[in-house]
Amino acid sequence: MRSSGGWKEKHEVMNMQRETWALLIILLIASAAAFAHATTTIEEYSRHNIGWNGTSNLGLEEIHDLSKIPTGATLLILAPEKPFTEEEVDCLRALLDGGGEIIIADKEGFVNPLLTALGSPLRVLPGNLSSLERDHADPRIFRARVTGNATLFAGIETLLVNHPAMIQGGVPLLETSLLAWDDTTGDGRPGGTESFKRRAICAREGNITALGDPSLFINAMLPENPELIKNLRGHPVLIDAVHSRTGTRNPIINTLTWIQATPLARAAIAVLAILPVAYLFGRKRE
Amino acid sequence: MAGGKKYYAAAVLAIWLIIVTFFMVLNRTLDLEVYFVLSLIGLLVVAVLVDGAFSRPRYMRYLGYVIAVGVALFAYIVVEKILEIIAA
Amino acid sequence: MRPRTSHIILVAATLVAILILAAHATTPILYTAENISTAAHADPATIKKRSPGDAASLIPLMDELLDQTGTLTLTIKLKDYESAERDLAHYTALSNRFDRLVITLDVSDTDIGEFQQMNRQNLDSLTTLLDDSRRLDDLKRLEIEVRGDDGRHTAVVYEGEALRQKMHQGFSTYAERVPAMSRIAENYEINTTTYQESTEHFAEAAEAADTWRKETGGKTPPSPLSINLTPTEGSYGDVIRISGTHLSSKVPVEIYVDSRLAKTTTPDDSGHYVCSYRIGKILAGLHLVYATAGPAYSDVRTFTALPGNTTLTLTLEEVSQATVACTGALMTGDRPVTGAPVVLRLDDTKLIEARTDENGTYTKKIALSAGDHTIRAEFHGAGFPLNPSESETETYHVSGDLPSPLPIIAGTAALLGTVWYLRRRHQREVTPEKARLETAQESPEGEEEKRELPAIDIRGLDPRDAATVLFHALRARLGIPATKTPRDCAEISPAHARFFERYEKIRYAGETPTDEELRWMEGEARGDEHAT
Numbered sequence: 076m077r078s079s080g081g082w083k084e085k086h087e088v089m090n091m092q093r094e095t096w097a098l099l100i101i102l103l104i105a106s107a108a109a110f111a112h113a114t115t116t117i118e119e120y121s122r123h124n125i126g127w128n129g130t131s132n133l134g135l136e137e138i139h140d141l142s143k144i145p146t147g148a149t150l151l152i153l154a155p156e157k158p159f160t161e162e163e164v165d166c167l168r169a170l171l172d173g174g175g176e177i178i179i180a181d182k183e184g185f186v187n188p189l190l191t192a193l194g195s196p197l198r199v200l201p202g203n204l205s206s207l208e209r210d211h212a213d214p215r216i217f218r219a220r221v222t223g224n225a226t227l228f229a230g231i232e233t234l235l236v237n238h239p240a241m242i243q244g245g246v247p248l249l250e251t252s253l254l255a256w257d258d259t260t261g262d263g264r265p266g267g268t269e270s271f272k273r274r275a276i277c278a279r280e281g282n283i284t285a286l287g288d289p290s291l292f293i294n295a296m297l298p299e300n301p302e303l304i305k306n307l308r309g310h311p312v313l314i315d316a317v318h319s320r321t322g323t324r325n326p327i328i329n330t331l332t333w334i335q336a337t338p339l340a341r342a343a344i345a346v347l348a349i350l351p352v353a354y355l356f357g358r359k360r361e
Numbered sequence: 362m363a364g365g366k367k368y369y370a371a372a373v374l375a376i377w378l379i380i381v382t383f384f385m386v387l388n389r390t391l392d393l394e395v396y397f398v399l400s401l402i403g404l405l406v407v408a409v410l411v412d413g414a415f416s417r418p419r420y421m422r423y424l425g426y427v428i429a430v431g432v433a434l435f436a437y438i439v440v441e442k443i444l445e446i447i448a449a
Numbered sequence: 450m451r452p453r454t455s456h457i458i459l460v461a462a463t464l465v466a467i468l469i470l471a472a473h474a475t476t477p478i479l480y481t482a483e484n485i486s487t488a489a490h491a492d493p494a495t496i497k498k499r500s501p502g503d504a505a506s507l508i509p510l511m512d513e514l515l516d517q518t519g520t521l522t523l524t525i526k527l528k529d530y531e532s533a534e535r536d537l538a539h540y541t542a543l544s545n546r547f548d549r550l551v552i553t554l555d556v557s558d559t560d561i562g563e564f565q566q567m568n569r570q571n572l573d574s575l576t577t578l579l580d581d582s583r584r585l586d587d588l589k590r591l592e593i594e595v596r597g598d599d600g601r602h603t604a605v606v607y608e609g610e611a612l613r614q615k616m617h618q619g620f621s622t623y624a625e626r627v628p629a630m631s632r633i634a635e636n637y638e639i640n641t642t643t644y645q646e647s648t649e650h651f652a653e654a655a656e657a658a659d660t661w662r663k664e665t666g667g668k669t670p671p672s673p674l675s676i677n678l679t680p681t682e683g684s685y686g687d688v689i690r691i692s693g694t695h696l697s698s699k700v701p702v703e704i705y706v707d708s709r710l711a712k713t714t715t716p717d718d719s720g721h722y723v724c725s726y727r728i729g730k731i732l733a734g735l736h737l738v739y740a741t742a743g744p745a746y747s748d749v750r751t752f753t754a755l756p757g758n759t760t761l762t763l764t765l766e767e768v769s770q771a772t773v774a775c776t777g778a779l780m781t782g783d784r785p786v787t788g789a790p791v792v793l794r795l796d797d798t799k800l801i802e803a804r805t806d807e808n809g810t811y812t813k814k815i816a817l818s819a820g821d822h823t824i825r826a827e828f829h830g831a832g833f834p835l836n837p838s839e840s841e842t843e844t845y846h847v848s849g850d851l852p853s854p855l856p857i858i859a860g861t862a863a864l865l866g867t868v869w870y871l872r873r874r875h876q877r878e879v880t881p882e883k884a885r886l887e888t889a890q891e892s893p894e895g896e897e898e899k900r901e902l903p904a905i906d907i908r909g910l911d912p913r914d915a916a917t918v919l920f921h922a923l924r925a926r927l928g929i930p931a932t933k934t935p936r937d938c939a940e941i942s943p944a945h946a947r948f949f950e951r952y953e954k955i956r957y958a959g960e961t962p963t964d965e966e967l968r969w970m971e972g973e974a975r976g977d978e979h980a981t
């Protein structure tokens with residue numbers, strides 16, 4: 076009888092190879108998952124947040140040093156948290172004097188000291204602005220009408236806003252319907268002291284535009300207002316990365332971003348990666 | 362080589378279940394009924410492909426019982442859904 | 450031992466997994482992305498969409514209502530009563546629509562609710578104006594006819610005077626509401642010019658009575674029928690005592706409240722009459738009372754119905770699996786409110802109507818689907834001198850239905866069907882095997898007949914097919930089960946190993962047997978002693 080032992084051995088070897096392949100594929104998938112987990116975050120408005128409340132799909136350029144803003148540029152301050160120092164306020168004033176524009180998107184009121192410092196009559200009034208005329212079950216998500224002329228809202232009739240704040244002062248650019256109220260009791264119904272009034276969600280004074288809804292820029296809202304994003308991309312807008320909440324507190328992501336930004340670090344990493352491979356090859360030759 | 366087909370079948374089924382889970386997570390909806398139906402389909406496909414015409418290994422025999430229970434549950438789910446649709 | 454432990458671990462893990470899954474079997478939807486929100490915003494893709502409803506028609510409806518007052522008063526002033534009737538019907542329909550809209554949109558607690566109440570009062574005033582103007586015209590014609598008849602003439606004059614007082618009163622209450630309504634309307638950017646003009650038309654219509662009075666002499670003799678009201682104001686449930694004297698005769702006295710007959714009473718011997726009027730379903734504000742006794746009409750007196758606060762309770766009681774009974778009481782202070790409409794709001798969108806009985810209690814049975822529901826009772830004070838109120842919002846949970854037997858029957862049927870199918874398939878595999886085993890057992894008994902059996906007739910067959918037939922025959926003859934492969938047969942029966950190995954090559958390696966080989970194989974299959 077012909078021996079079939081050799082065939083069995085070969086098959087076992089192939090099994091080993093197949094097992095290694097399976098292991099490698101599983102490791103690859105696991106490392107991809109780990110990479111996705113490590114390089115993304117769930118912070119609100121963050122550029123590295125690929126979820127519904129991040130701004131990863133916004134794709135606007137960032138500027139990390141306010142003193143280096145090119146003259147005549149449009150600066151977008153998105154949901155700032157940190158206060159503005161004197162020098163930064165001076166830089167912004169210089170930008171405004173040079174013909175640039177500032178768009179301040181904030182709904183919590185942190186930006187009011189900056190507006191006072193810049194001498195603008197605009198103020199952000201946080202609250203539970205709700206509307207009776209709406210398409211969603213949540214009374215704080217509704218469509219606001221574009222009144223007034225602004226390049227940012229050119230060609231747009233209505234915008235879907237998401238839990239916006241009111242803007243006081245200036246010339247109104249975005250207004251609610253008449254049947255909008257500030258839900259101070261939080262019960263979702265108008266009544267008692269809550270009265271209907273038309274309120275502004277976005278207003279402009281001079282070259283400063285105050286927008287009471289920074290949520291317009293999150294990933295979930297971008298497909299709801301496509302013309303706004305088209306206008307933004309057509310108009311070169313810079314995001315103030317120092318104060319806007321588009322950054323992240325995650326050290327891994329910050330390190331990776333720093334490495335990408337610094338060519339010296341990139342070169343160092345490349346050298347570090349090549350060295351062991353070169354060493355191994357050198358050893359093999361011997 | 363002993364039981365090589367058995368391990369292949371189990372591996373393919375596991376990969377199919379991972380794919381189903383991935384899409385359910387992507388869709389942000391975790392529904393046990395959908396998961397069960399898709400896994401039963403995977404099991405049936407794998408059982409048909411693995412089944413040889415000339416031999417009936419032991420695992421195939423036990424798999425027959427598992428498939429019977431799975432089909433019973435599947436029929437239960439389908440009839441329940443039909444009743445839901447009719448009642449609505 | 451290793452395979453044993455791994456099997457045990459596997460079985461244990463499977464049992465744990467099945468137990469965990471079974472725990473969730475009743476709620477198969479483990480997670481859905483619904484109403485996802487953070488402090489700053491919500492994910493609109495996960496928020497349920499709803500139709501915008503009629504919120505957009507609210508303000509245009511208010512605009513139309515105000516315009517309608519203008520056209521109505523104009524047609525009344527011009528004495529075009531047919532058009533006025535049509536306009537009034539249209540105005541009433543619009544007001545009803547507006548009321549329903551305000552309740553559906555749940556805005557009765559805002560200034561739109563105030564607008565709605567004042568609009569109701571306007572509707573009342575304008576209906577009265579139309580009736581009064583028509584009556585005035587009738588009186589004018591009547592007066593001319595009965596100029597000769599003193600008795601009837603006096604009656605007409607008295608009624609005319611009462612009418613005049615009524616119309617003036619009506620005008621003053623209508624005019625009182627104009628500033629408030631205009632303010633609310635301007636809040637919503639509604640044009641109020643037509644509404645302001647309606648006041649002028651109303652005034653002119655009321656002045657028609659003055660003009661006529663001047664024409665008929667200017668002075669009315671004091672009425673023989675007097676009327677007094679105590680108190681002149683009250684809330685719901687209070688009693689207004691209406692008294693007076695009729696100097697001349699003892700004709701029954703009819704009391705009219707807001708031009709509608711309220712009471713009839715007979716004066717006593719001295720001509721004194723008294724009756725009580727309980728404030729019930731009338732609007733808050735000023736109301737007109739006058740009495741008639743035959744031809745005589747008294748002066749017009751007014752009383753004010755004061756708005757009162759109400760309290761509304763709601764209790765839920767389970768009636769059956771999916772029905773809940775909602776009961777409650779509507780009280781103003783200590784008094785129950787009878788015959789009042791109560792609206793039950795189910796899940797913020799669905800409205801169910803109920804009515805209070807003589808004790809002020811209401812009951813309604815509602816059928817609910819499975820899940821959690823919120824129910825709130827609301828009273829909107831429509832037509833009552835009462836302020837609207839609502840009860841606490843109660844939540845009610847309806848557990849899902851017991852599983853109906855049909856799916857279980859279907860599941861069991863499917864299980865039995867699958868088991869039967871698998872058994873049948875297994876049997877079909879076994880029966881040909883059994884048949885082959887039986888033929889193999891028979892062949893040792895009937896060896897001699899075997900040679901004539903057509904089963905081993907290979908004439909005319911393809912060589913490889915012939916080899917297959919011979920293999921089957923030999924395997925059956927040796928009593929080897931049909932599941933054994935040629936290699937297995939070679940191991941079982943080494944005596945014929947060469948036959949089986951050769952057949953294996955023919956069958957699986959694609960070799961073709963020569964005629965000599967076939968003859969040898971045939972000999973082996975038949976069991977010839979001389980086979981080589």
